[in-house]
Amino acid sequence: MDEQTHHPAPPGAENVVCSRCGAVAEGTPPTWTCSVENGRRHYFCEKCARANIRAIEGRLDSSWW
Numbered sequence: 251m252d253e254q255t256h257h258p259a260p261p262g263a264e265n266v267v268c269s270r271c272g273a274v275a276e277g278t279p280p281t282w283t284c285s286v287e288n289g290r291r292h293y294f295c296e297k298c299a300r301a302n303i304r305a306i307e308g309r310l311d312s313s314w315w
């Protein structure tokens with residue numbers, strides 16, 4: 251999985267981006283789901299979390315999304 255992140259992630263900016271649809275939220279909305287995969291945190295918006303809840307709970311690798 252190659253990374254193509256171009257955002258420098260300035261300190262203090264804690265915006266989270268949905269790992270599935272790319273939606274951006276300020277802070278960490280309680281409705282979002284955080285999944286730790288391969289030591290990295292992935293966030294999913296409310297809609298994507300519902301769509302992928304079984305995959306997240308199954309701890310499937312997200313590289314196929």
Ligand SMILES: [Zn+2]
Nearest residue numbers: 268271295298
């Ligand atoms: Zn999403």
